[in-house]
Amino acid sequence: MYDNQLTVLEDELKRSGLSRREALKLLGVGGAFFLTNDELNATTKLEASDVKAKIVIVGGGLAGISTAARLTGRLSNPDITIIEPNPKSVTYQPGNTFIGAGIYTKEDVLYETKDFLPKGVNFIAQKAVEFDPTNNNLTLSNGEKISYDYLIVTAGVVLDFAKIKGLEEIGDIYTAKDSEKLNSIFRNSGASSIYNVDGAVITWENMQKTIEEAKNGKKQTAIFSHPNTAIKCGGAPKKIMYLMNSRLNEVSKQARENVDMTFYANSSKMFSVKEYEEAIIKQYKARNMNYNLNHNLIEVNLKEKTAIFDNFWEEKGEYDPDIEEYTMIKKHKFVEVAYDFLHIAPPMKAAPEIGDSEIGSAKGWVPVNKETLQHVKYPNIFSLGDIAAVPLGKTGGSVRKQYKVVVDNLISLIEGKELEAKYGGYTVCPIITDIGKVMLAEFDYTMKPTPSFPLDPTQERYIWWLLKYYILKPMTQYGMLSGKA
Known part of the structure; x- marks a missing residue:
């Protein structure tokens, strides 16, 4: 199946004037999404280090x-422990966008963590609630x-619904956590969020109801929010809007015309990179979004189906x-908007037991050097992924670069060498602009x-959709x- 998918992608690469060899050369080993399983197993193995240390993740x-997994391949005698309370912690979170548009089901994104646990790694199904970095425990x-001798913090972020008045009861939840409270509060409300798996299921239910009303000639209002905190996959709130536009157009031109769609961004920009922002604005205008x-x-x-914006x-x-x-002087005006469909990108934060601890920072994230990913205060601590306080990097594409930097630098630190590996801030956001089109930012x-x-x-290209x-x-x-x- 995987090889068949690669063949389809190869054909598209050729149509774009690129061979698979050229693509691999451009991407290097880091672009392993173009490799078959055999090729993955055949990638160059780095020399294993004989250093010994107790590493806790x-x-x-x-x-x-x-x-x-990378540490087990780089250390001759690894002593690695992962602390994680969620048995489905490796759930494929980017798939939530597809769930919200009816392309995936919930079952398509849920994995059992135990099935991906590297051989020889200890797993403790508990939550780390207190940190004493001075005494390394x-x-x-x-x-x-x-x-521990060395600590790596990769705990992700918490969805902070409690910051939105009217949603306090949902509280703090995680993307891959089932939440009966979220289900009961959002179901039949017209509101939801793809940032939680169950929420993504409700998003699709809400979208279908709105589409059906529009199909029957009823005017509808769909609004999409973006919060005032750093969030993982910052493009996701736009993706679900693009996909709703696409689903409406599948039904009919009239159905699409019956839905007023508006994106409410906390930022002063639609995207942080000028070139992509200009492209997005053009796409919005062309789609009447x-x-x-x-x-x-x-x-x-x-109950009233209204949202208030500052x-x-x-x-x-x-x-x-x-x-x-x-x-x-900063001025404010409260704007109340009635909705039929509301997608919420909730505020996000580090879990308080980490963000408010000795290894956290005033803003809650784990403070690290943005290039080496080493803690700014405790040299035997590293952090990566959504919880790390770096200017960019709350995407899976960023993690693909970061975890190699952390492994290289951790081993260098244990060996008493300089930390030479650098994370340059690379991030990738495949912005789904249509069913069948993606802009690879x-x-x-x-x-x-x-x-x-x-x-x-x-x-926007079909090749990036593939x-x-x-x-x-x-x-x-x-x-x-x-x-x-």
Whole structure:
């Protein structure tokens, strides 16, 4: 099956003027989503180190398992323990967008973590609740203390629904966590979120109801929010909007015209990279999709089906002759919007037991050097993935670069060498613009496009849809989770 998918992608590469060999050369071993299973197993093995150390990884998601797998291949005598309470922590989270648009089902994204646990790695099904980095130990939810020589924190983020008035009861939940409370609150409300697996299922239910009403000639309002915190997969709120547009057009032109669609972005931009932002704005205009900037969702009334946004902007205040500048005053206006369909991208944060601990920071994330991913205060601690305090990097594509940097630098540290591996901020966001089209937005700390192929990265392409739909999931399963991709 996987090889058949690769064949389809190869054909598209050729139509774009690229051979598979050229693609591999451009992407290097890091682009292992183009490799077959045999080729993955045949990738160059790095020389194993004989150093010995007790390594503890907090978090058993994509970042944690990938890091553990690569460490087992790089150490002759690995002593690695993963601490993770969720038995489905490696769930394929990018698939939630497809669930929300009826392309995947819930079963398509759920994995059992035990099936991907690297051989020889210890697994503790508990939560780390206290950290004592001065004495190199942590405490589990059952009271047990675990000591370590080196600690890697890959615990992901928490969905902070409690920050939105009217949704406090949902509280803090995780993407891969079943939530009866979320189900009972969102079901039949017209509101939901693809950032939780169950929420993604409800999103599709809500979308179908809205589409049916529009098909029958009833005017509908669909709104999509983006919060005022850092979030994982920042493009996801736009993706589900694009996909709803696509689903409506599948029904009829009239159905699409009956739905007013508006994106409410907390930011002053639609995308942080100028070239991609310009492309997105053009795509929105071509699809008659609206957007409002500087709007943060602060309240939802599920019974009345209204959302309240804090619309903010700056105005000039008094002039300061000493610095020859005007003081800027932040202004606010509350905007209430009635909806039939509401997609919520909730605020996100590190779990309080980590963010508020000695290894956390004032903003809650784990503070690390943005290039080496080493903790700024405790040199024997590293962090990567969504919880790491780096300017960019809350995507699976970022983790694909980060976990190799962490492994290389950790081994160098144990061996008493300089930390030479650097993470350049690479991130990739396959922005689904239609069913059958994707704009592959790649960039790094330079905040400029960094395409892996000599193709215009601002263009929507069928080839990237094939990559997103067919290749990224098995690449995650057989590549990253084995520590090879």
